[in-house]
Amino acid sequence: MALLEIHGLIKDFGGLRANDDISITMERGELVGLIGPNGAGKTTLFNCVSGLHPVTSGRVMFDGQDITDLKAHEVARLGLARTFQVYVASGDLNVEENVMVGCFMRTRSPSRARARANEILKDLNLHDLSEFRVSELTVAAQKRVTMATALGSDPKLLLLDEVAAGLNPSEIEEIMADIRHVHEDMGVTVMLIEHVMELVMKVSDRVIVLDSGKKIAEGDPETIVEDPRVIKAYLGERYVREHGGDIG
Ligand SMILES: Nc1ncnc2c1ncn2[C@@H]1O[C@H](COP(=O)(O)OP(=O)(O)O)[C@@H](O)[C@H]1O
Ligand SMILES: [Mg+2]
Known part of the structure; x- marks a missing residue:
C-alpha cells in the first residue's frame, strides 16, 4: 500500500483552476521533489493534501485512509506534517x-x-x-x-514548502544535510517544493513537475532535466546550457 495517493485532484479558486486533475502516488521511504514556475499550483496542492483547503474534486488517501474531507489538525494527527512557504x-x-x-x-x-x-x-x-x-x-x-x-x-510524511528559498550556498548545504538526515536516518517520507535546483536534483529520488495547475512530467532527476516540456515550462535553456546533464 502506497503512503500517499492523490487521485484526480482539482482545486478551483473562483474561475481559476489552481490544480487540474493531479494524480500522484508516493511510496514509503521516497523523497520526491515538486517543481514548477511560480503560480503552478505547488503550494495549493500541499494545502489540499494537508486539509487546509477543501478540494473541488478528487480523492486523497494517506496510509490507507481517505483523508480528503478531514480538517488540517486531523490530517496532522494521522502523521502528515508540513512547513509553510511564508x-x-x-x-x-x-x-x-x-x-x-x-x-x-x-x-x-x-x-x-x-x-x-x-x-x-x-x-x-x-x-x-x-x-x-x-x-x-x-x-x-x-x-x-x-x-x-x-x-x-x-510524522510519516513531511511536506516541505521552499525551505531553501533565500538561503546562501553554505546555508543550503546545511539544510540539505538536514533533509537527508530526516529522510535517511529518521526514516521520514518527504515531498519538497523547491526552486533551488542544485538541492532538489541532488536529494530527490523522483521529481514531479507542475505547470499551470497540471502535472506535466514525472521521473528521475536525470530524465527530468532533459525533458523538453520541463525545459520549456520551467528550467529554461540557460539551466541546461550551464549544467548540461550534470546535476551532481
Ligand atoms: N487562497 C487562494 N485564493 C485564490 N487564489 C489562490 C489562492 N491560493 C493560490 N491561488 C492561486 O492559485 C494559483 C497557484 O498558486 P500556488 O499554489 O501558490 O502556486 P505555487 O506554489 O506553485 O507558486 C495562483 O494563480 C494563485 O494566485
Ligand atoms: Mg508556493
Missing part, C-alpha cells in the same frame, strides 16, 4: 518551545514534549539555539526550526 514565527516563543508545539500533537505531557523537542534539536544540530526567540534567528535558522517543529509530531 513562515510566521511564534515571536514570543523560544526555539525549544516552538518545537514543543509540534510535540504536543503526540503527548499532553509538557515534560515529555520538552524531552522529545530536545532530542530533535540535538538531531538537527539546533540545540545551541534552544533559548533564542525564533524572531531573533537568521532566516536559515528559522527555516530549520520550522522543520524541527514539523518533526515534533513524529
Whole structure:
C-alpha cells in the first residue's frame, strides 16, 4: 500500500483552476521533489493534501485512509506534517518551545514534549539555539526550526514548502544535510517544493513537475532535466546550457 495517493485532484479558486486533475502516488521511504514556475499550483496542492483547503474534486488517501474531507489538525494527527512557504514565527516563543508545539500533537505531557523537542534539536544540530526567540534567528535558522517543529509530531510524511528559498550556498548545504538526515536516518517520507535546483536534483529520488495547475512530467532527476516540456515550462535553456546533464 502506497503512503500517499492523490487521485484526480482539482482545486478551483473562483474561475481559476489552481490544480487540474493531479494524480500522484508516493511510496514509503521516497523523497520526491515538486517543481514548477511560480503560480503552478505547488503550494495549493500541499494545502489540499494537508486539509487546509477543501478540494473541488478528487480523492486523497494517506496510509490507507481517505483523508480528503478531514480538517488540517486531523490530517496532522494521522502523521502528515508540513512547513509553510511564508513562515510566521511564534515571536514570543523560544526555539525549544516552538518545537514543543509540534510535540504536543503526540503527548499532553509538557515534560515529555520538552524531552522529545530536545532530542530533535540535538538531531538537527539546533540545540545551541534552544533559548533564542525564533524572531531573533537568521532566516536559515528559522527555516530549520520550522522543520524541527514539523518533526515534533513524529510524522510519516513531511511536506516541505521552499525551505531553501533565500538561503546562501553554505546555508543550503546545511539544510540539505538536514533533509537527508530526516529522510535517511529518521526514516521520514518527504515531498519538497523547491526552486533551488542544485538541492532538489541532488536529494530527490523522483521529481514531479507542475505547470499551470497540471502535472506535466514525472521521473528521475536525470530524465527530468532533459525533458523538453520541463525545459520549456520551467528550467529554461540557460539551466541546461550551464549544467548540461550534470546535476551532481
Ligand atoms: N487562497 C487562494 N485564493 C485564490 N487564489 C489562490 C489562492 N491560493 C493560490 N491561488 C492561486 O492559485 C494559483 C497557484 O498558486 P500556488 O499554489 O501558490 O502556486 P505555487 O506554489 O506553485 O507558486 C495562483 O494563480 C494563485 O494566485
Ligand atoms: Mg508556493
